[in-house]
Amino acid sequence: MMTNDRQRPIRWGMVGGGRGSQIGYIHRSAAHRDDVFALAAGAFDIDPERGRAFGLDLGLDEARSYRDYAAMFATEAGRADGIEAVSIATPNNTHFAICKAALEHDLHVICEKPLCFTTAEAEELKAVSKARGRIVGVTYGYAGHQMIEQARAMVRNGDVGEIRIVNLQFAHGFHSAAVEEQNPATRWRVDPKFAGPSYVLGDVGTHPLYIAKVILPHLKIRRLLCTRQSFVKSRAPLEDNAVTLMEYDNGAIATIWSSAVNAGSMHGQKIRIVGSKASIEWWDERPNQLSYEIQGEPARILERGMDYLYPEARIDDRIGGGHPEGLFEAWANLYRRFGFAINRERGLGPAGIEDLVFPDVDAGLEGVRWVENCVRSADAGGVWLDYR
Template sequence: MSVKKKNTIRWGMVGGGRGSQIGYIHRSAALRDDTFELVAGAFDIDPQRGRAFGIDLGLDEARSYPDYGTMFAEEQKRADGIEAVSIATPNNTHFSICKAALEHGLHVVCEKPLCFTVEEAKELKALAEARGLIVGVTYGYAGHQMIEQARAMVMNGDLGEIRIVNLQFAHGFHSAPVEEQNPSTRWRVDPKFAGPSYVLGDVGTHPLYISEVVLPHLKIRRLMCVRQSFVKSRAPLEDNAVTLMEYDNGAIANVWSSAVNAGSMHGQKVRIVGSKASIEWWDERPNQLSYEIQGEPVRILERGMDYLYPQARLDDRIGGGHPEGLFEAWANLYRRFALAINGNRGLAPEGIEDLVFPGVDAGLEGVRWVENCIRSADAGGLWVDYE
C-alpha cells in the first residue's frame, strides 16, 4: 500500500497512453505541483499495450488495468484506491466514462467536449452535485495568467462598457484531407467518434470559454451560425464555421472556428472592445496582453510583472521575463482542480471560494453552445434564441 502525502490526490487515467500527446500534457501538468499522484491507469484500448505503458510509467503492474470499468471496480476495493481520474479518450466515450467514474465516487477531469448533448451534460452535473464531486474540463488555455489579468481589468472597469467581442481559433493544419493518412486525426472528422460537430466543438469552445472567464457578467441572448465542409469528405461535420452572437447587455460577438485557415499555426485570439479601451490576447504569444486605450499608445502588459492585478500574479511560477507556455497553463488548471477537490474534502486552505476553473458548468455550456450553433446552421444560418 502506498503512503499518501498530505493533501495529495491519488489519481488515475483513462486513455492518454503511448504516443498520446494530450496524455503527456495531462501527466506533466498534474504532477508538476505535487498535488496529484498517478497510481493507476487504463491507458489503451489494447489491454497489453496499456499494461506495458503503465509499467513503463512506474505503476504497479496490478494497477495498470485492461479497461476503465475494471479499474474503477478494483480501485474502489482498495484502502488506497484512486480518488480522481482524468479522461483522455475520443469524444464519444466521455459521457459513459465520466458517468461511471462519478457513480464510483471519483472526482473527474475530462477532455472536452464533456459529452454530446445538453441532456447528457445536465445528467452529469446532477450526478456530480448529488455525490458532492468535482468535475473539471480541460480548457487548458484558460490557465494562462494573462487571462486572469484580462478578467480583473474588465471587472475593474478599465475597458468601460463592453461592446464587441471577437473570438477566433482558426489554424490551417487540416486545410487538406490529412485524416486520410493520419489515424489520430481521422476520428475527429467521423461523427461516430467526434459527435455532431468538428471545429465548433474542437476549437471554437476554447476561446468561448476564455470569454466566459473574462466576461462572466455577459450572457448570450441569441446567435446565428453558418458552417462549411471545405474538405468535402468531412461532411456532415464542418471544418469551418462563423458564429454571430448577441449578449443580454446589447454587446455583440463573433467566433471564427476553423481548421482550414491555411498558413496559420494556431490563430487563437481573443479581443474585447470596451467604450474606453480594448484588450487582445493571442495564444501564440501567451505571456503578453495588448492594452489599447483610445487616444494613447498601445501598451503590452507582460506576464509576471508587479503592475498586474493580484489575481494574475497568483499563477506566477518563475517571475517576469521568463516565458511560460502550455505546460504551465495546464499545471495552473490542475492546481485549481486539486484545490477544488481538496476544498470539497475540507482539506484546502481558506480563501478559495472565488476559485475560477472550468467545471461541469463550463462543460455544459460548451455543449449548449455547439447545440445552438448547429441548430442555427442546419436551419440555413438563422438567428435562434439561445436555449
C-alpha cells in the same frame, strides 16, 4: 514522507492518454507539476496489453495498470489506497459513459472536452456530480494562462469600460487538406460516430468561448447565428470551418471564427474585447503578453509576471517576469485549481479559494449547449435563434 491528507497528493488515475498520445503527456506533466496529484493507476489504451506495458513504463504496479476503465473503477474502489480522481483523455464519444461511471464510483473527474454530446447528458452529469459531492473539471487548458486572469480583473475593475464587441477566433491551418486519410489521430475527429455533431465548433471553437466566459462572466448569450462549411468535402456533414455571430444580453455583439482550414496559420486563437474606454487582446501564440489599447493613447503591452499586474494574475506566476511560460504551465495552473477544488470538497482545501475559477461541470455543459445551438442554427440555413 507525507504525514496527512492535507499534505499528500491526490491519488489519481487516467483513462486513455497512452503511448504516443500528445494530450496524455500534457495531462501527466501538468498534474505532476505541483505535486497536487500522484498517478496511481491507469487504463491507458483500448489494447489491454499495450496499455499494461505503458503503465509499467510509467512506473505503475502491474496490478494497477488495467485492461479497461470499468475494471479500474471497480478494483480501485475496493482498495484502501484507491484512486480519488481520474482524468479522461479518450475519443469524444466515450466521455459521457466514462465520466458517469467515474462519478458513480465517487471519483472526482477531469475530462477532455466536449464533456459529452448533448445538453441532456451534460445536465445528467451535473446532477450526479452534485448528488455525489464530486468535482468535474473540463480541460480548457488555455484558460490557465496568467494573462487571462489579468484580462478578467481589468474588465471587472472598469479599465475597459462598457463591453461592446467581442471578437474570438481559433483558426489554424493544419487540416486544410484531407490529412485524416493518413493520420488516424485526426480521422476520428471528422467522423460523427466518434466526434459527435460537430468538428471545429466543438474541437476549437469552445476554447475561446470559455475564455470569453472567464473574462466576461457577467455577459449572457441572448441569441446566435451560425454558418458552417465542409471545405474538405469528405468531412461532411461535419464542418471544418464555421462562423458564429452572437448577441449578449447587455447589447454587446460577438463573433467566433472556428476553423481547421486557415492555411498558413499555426494556431490562430485570439481574444479581443472592445469596450467604451479601451480594448484588450490576447493571442495564444504570444501568451505572455496582453495588449491594452486606450483610446487616444499609445498602445501598451502588459507582460506576465510583472508587479503592475492585478493580484489575481500574479497568483499564477511561477518563475517571475521575463521568463516565458507556455502550455505546460497553463495546464499546471488548471490542475492546481482542480486539486484545490477537490481538496475543498474533502474539507482539506486552503483558505481563500471560495471564488476559485476553473472550468467546471457548468463550463462543460455550456460548451455542449453552445455547439448544439450552433448546429441547430447552421442546419436551419444559418438563421438567428434564441439561445437555449
